Amino acid sequence: MDSVSHGSVSTLIGFIFIQFYEVPFFPLLVILFVWGVLVDYDHAIYYKRKHPEAKIWNIPQLIKIYFSTVDNNDEFVYHTWLHEPLGVLFVSAITIPIFYFSKYPEFIILAIGCYFFHFLLDLFSGKMKPLAPFNEKFTINWQILPRNSFTAASISLLVFLVTLTIQIFIGF
16 A cells, blocks of 8 residues: 555544644644555665665655556565554554553554554555564465555545534534
8 A cells, every 4th residue: 555545544533633632733643644545665675686786775766666566466565564463562562662651552552453454455455464573485466455545545535524514413
């Protein structure tokens, strides 16, 4: 799944989150971006293997490579083990102490929620290696959701509008 989709789902999670917790806006945006979108930067490892001329710091070049290869379903589209079930547990275990001692420990819920839904979007839109890093050969390929951002962003927008309508008329 691409960054637009991950960003729209993270925004939806952030909207739901601020309905329950009063937190500062700027840290909220940073958490949404880092735990919901920036974690996809690990794809650069595979892009670099497949395209040695690619510069890891050249974001527009990496985006161009991504869109030129998204339909190939090749190994370089795979993410690292941090996007697999063990990685979700690992990142969650690191996230808890980061925010537990902060002024807003409720950010634990937001960060883990963004990362978990990032994982789910990737799971339902393409190949996964659920036993990584221990077994890289076993893969599953659920393509329930398309990889392009338009469909996922549309789903997110629809859920957002339904949530907003419920919020306005019922007052949840």
